Amino acid sequence: MSEKFKPPPFNYCDYRCDRCDEREKCRVYKDDQERLLDHYRKGEDPYDPEIFVNDLKEIFGKTKKMIRKMAQEQGIDLETASDEEVPEINPEEYVIYRLAYQYFKEANAFIKELENAGIPENIKQDFDDVVWYHTLIAAKAGRLVSGFIDDFLDEEVTKLEEDGTIKVIRKGIDLSKIALENMLNDLPGHLYAIADLLEILKRTEKQLEADIHQKV
Ligand code: SF4
Secondary structure, three states, rough: OOOOOOOOOOHHOOOOOHOOOOOOHHHHHHHHHHHHHHHHHHHHHOOOOOHHHHHHHHHHHHHHHHHHHHHHOOOOOOOOEEEEEOOOOOOOHHHHHHHHHHHHHHHHHHHHHHHOOOOHHHHHHHHHHHHHHHHHHHHHHHHHOOOOOOOOOOOOHHHHHHHHHHHHHHHHHHHHHHHHHHHHHHHHHHHHHHHHHHHHHHHHHHHHOOOOOOOO
């Protein structure tokens, strides 16, 4: 299976399409652009909740078809695949997830505080980065640990998946650190909160280096 497995760019991306140089090769991006264009052509607002929900239904339908096709290409028969229950994983058991989630919670409180106080114009971009990545880091850490007991994929593919996920987490950490450090100058009143967030990010980074499988 591993010889044939070439992960598409969106498998390990941070979904910031506006900054991505894989757009030309990315099916997710192309599909999304076509979806938007189609609505604009019809004079519809693609962000209208009703239209958006309908689009989501269509996207799920297409994803199902895509998964079936990929499984077929990789010689996996989904109809006869074992329906043995996949063991549940508790992400809280893993240090790496706990750190990522702690960062999410503290960053979220910090974000809300800044939103209430008003975001200075010159840190808007940094603020957006912190907002974007505080959920992504936790979500990707959850995905990382949930792969530990999944033996559906072979070892090589699992390693590829892990490395890709770790790469996105690291990217999120790096960009969040830069953003928080930039914010320090303009938000001296939030020095301790920012220092705390940076500290958790550094601990998360170290944990990625040291042992992603370590349990609490
Ligand atoms: S274009 Fe968007 S969805 Fe595609 S790989 Fe880049 S960031 Fe991900």
